[in-house]
Amino acid sequence: MKNQIKKFYDWVDSRVQLGDLVAFMSKKYVPVHSRSIWYYFGGVSLFFFIIQVVTGILLLFYYKGSSDLAYESIRFIMSKVQFGWLIRSMHSWSANLFILSVFIHMFSVYFEKSYRKPREMTWISGMFMFVLALAFGFSGYLLPWNELAYFATKVGTDIVGAVPVVGEPLKYFLRGGDDVTGATLSRFFGFHVALFPGIFTFLLMLHLLLVQRQGMSEPMHLKIIAKAEKKTMPFFPNFMLRDLLLWLIVLNVLAILAVFFPAELGLKADPLASAPAGIQPEWYFLFMFQTLKFLPAHVWFIEGEVLGILLFGLAGLLWLLVPVWDRKSSRGQQNRWINYIGIFSVLFIIILTIIGWVLK
Amino acid sequence: MDQIGSNKPEKKDRRDFLKFLLSLGLTGFGVATIYPVISFLKPPKQAEVEVNSVVAGKLDDIKTGESKIIRFGNKPVIIIHTEDDKFRALSATCTHLDCTVQYKKDEKIIWCACHNGKYDLYGKNISGPPPRPLDKFKVVIKNDELIVSKEA
Numbered sequence: 001m002k003n004q005i006k007k008f009y010d011w012v013d014s015r016v017q018l019g020d021l022v023a024f025m026s027k028k029y030v031p032v033h034s035r036s037i038w039y040y041f042g043g044v045s046l047f048f049f050i051i052q053v054v055t056g057i058l059l060l061f062y063y064k065g066s067s068d069l070a071y072e073s074i075r076f077i078m079s080k081v082q083f084g085w086l087i088r089s090m091h092s093w094s095a096n097l098f099i100l101s102v103f104i105h106m107f108s109v110y111f112e113k114s115y116r117k118p119r120e121m122t123w124i125s126g127m128f129m130f131v132l133a134l135a136f137g138f139s140g141y142l143l144p145w146n147e148l149a150y151f152a153t154k155v156g157t158d159i160v161g162a163v164p165v166v167g168e169p170l171k172y173f174l175r176g177g178d179d180v181t182g183a184t185l186s187r188f189f190g191f192h193v194a195l196f197p198g199i200f201t202f203l204l205m206l207h208l209l210l211v212q213r214q215g216m217s218e219p220m221h222l223k224i225i226a227k228a229e230k231k232t233m234p235f236f237p238n239f240m241l242r243d244l245l246l247w248l249i250v251l252n253v254l255a256i257l258a259v260f261f262p263a264e265l266g267l268k269a270d271p272l273a274s275a276p277a278g279i280q281p282e283w284y285f286l287f288m289f290q291t292l293k294f295l296p297a298h299v300w301f302i303e304g305e306v307l308g309i310l311l312f313g314l315a316g317l318l319w320l321l322v323p324v325w326d327r328k329s330s331r332g333q334q335n336r337w338i339n340y341i342g343i344f345s346v347l348f349i350i351i352l353t354i355i356g357w358v359l360k
Numbered sequence: 361m362d363q364i365g366s367n368k369p370e371k372k373d374r375r376d377f378l379k380f381l382l383s384l385g386l387t388g389f390g391v392a393t394i395y396p397v398i399s400f401l402k403p404p405k406q407a408e409v410e411v412n413s414v415v416a417g418k419l420d421d422i423k424t425g426e427s428k429i430i431r432f433g434n435k436p437v438i439i440i441h442t443e444d445d446k447f448r449a450l451s452a453t454c455t456h457l458d459c460t461v462q463y464k465k466d467e468k469i470i471w472c473a474c475h476n477g478k479y480d481l482y483g484k485n486i487s488g489p490p491p492r493p494l495d496k497f498k499v500v501i502k503n504d505e506l507i508v509s510k511e512a
Contacts, residue, residue, distance in 0.1 A: 151474060275473040277473045
């Protein structure tokens with residue numbers, strides 16, 4: 001058997017020179033230092049994405065993307081299909097943990113200023129994936145076609161409609177008409193299972209290629225240590241095995257959550273029902289939702305909502321372009337402002353999320 | 361001697377002209393490809409049935425202090441049977457962010473659960489984020505039936 005594998009390897013190697021790849025992998029080292037733990041969150045995010053793809057494909061075998069059948073098909077998955085409840089609960093939990101893990105990954109990269117030259121493209125591709133992750137969450141939330149999803153989508157798309165100039169046509173495009181209807185569901189289904197995964201996979205490949213090509217970023221304070229004194233670990237197999245071990249732990253946590261706290265389905269969406277009390281968006285939108293709630297109806301001459309959207313848009317744009325305007329870090333100098341902005345952002349998100357959670 | 365690829369003025373003109381033709385063709389090709397795709401993505405306008413009045417049900421369908429949401433065209437309308445035995449009909453779509461409102465019997469207000477917007481029973485926005493009052497509808501009682509129609 002071992003001989004056969006060796007033969008097959010040689011057969012491939014003689015055609016595409018696998019030796020180069022193995023040499024590259026074995027020469028790749030991961031820096032070891034007190035903050036190495038943050039390196040793992042990119043890998044964990046990747047693992048959650050893989051789980052989303054696998055469980056998502058499984059759900060597609062039974063899910064029906066129309067307003068007449070969507071809710072019933074999910075009830076069928078939850079109650080009749082063997083382990084259907086497990087697959088859907090995994091998909092739902094993994095979606096939430098994916099976003100959490102992406103948040104952690106993004107902030108750790110930000111605070112380490114790992115986006116600095118030469119890794120600007122890695123940061124920007126990552127930020128696009130972050131936006132897509134939120135879009136995945138928003139579009140996937142509607143697919144069960146339940147009451148909460150229906151109103152969340154109504155509110156979410158209406159907020160898009162408040163954006164000056166492009167808002168109204170964009171809202172019409174997203175909804176597939178004036179209102180949230182079956183047409184909206186069909187669109188969101190298409191976004192969620194075809195358009196977004198396609199774009200995301202492309203960005204992910206680019207992101208991983210850049211990480212492999214450039215290696216892991218080192219914290220700035222390690223620059224002064226002589227190369228010979230730096231501690232490192234081979235990427236293959238040492239770091240990769242640690243990654244895999246962590247993935248195994250994450251999979252177990254996911255299974256426990258899915259078993260003990262399965263995803264709910266709620267009531268079917270009814271355009272003639274009132275919005276239920278205690279309705280809220282998903283936790284990762286809560287801080288923005290809460291901010292919009294605090295803004296008065298009118299600030300000076302613009303509507304509070306519009307102002308909020310513009311401010312969030314501007315903040316997002318600055319965040320995306322941080323490698324461009326933070327020249328100091330790229331020159332290897334300390335930039336305290338980056339830390340202050342980061343700490344403010346984290347506190348802002350956490351505090352408003354908690355307020356939103358408590359106030360209901 | 362005339363050489364191929366030399367930069368004689370007439371040659372350059374010819375090349376520029378060919379470049380122009382090629383880019384024009386490419387642009388045309390691009391537009392011809394993208395235009396149908398964008399048009400496809402634009403949802404067609406559905407023929408909206410112009411509704412002026414709707415029979416909302418029997419008089420005793422909605423008891424005193426109760427409410428009901430009915431479909432008016434493709435929009436929801438809330439009918440409230442007030443304590444003083446009057447019927448009021450208002451658009452049930454919150455003017456803030458498009459949620460559907462409900463009648464709160466205990467507080468005698470119309471309430472939107474999404475962002476805690478409140479309206480009085482005349483549809484006037486009294487608290488929370490709603491920027492405008494709810495649209496009013498007319499209720500007429502004819503042969504024990506509630507008929508809701510647009511305000512003239």
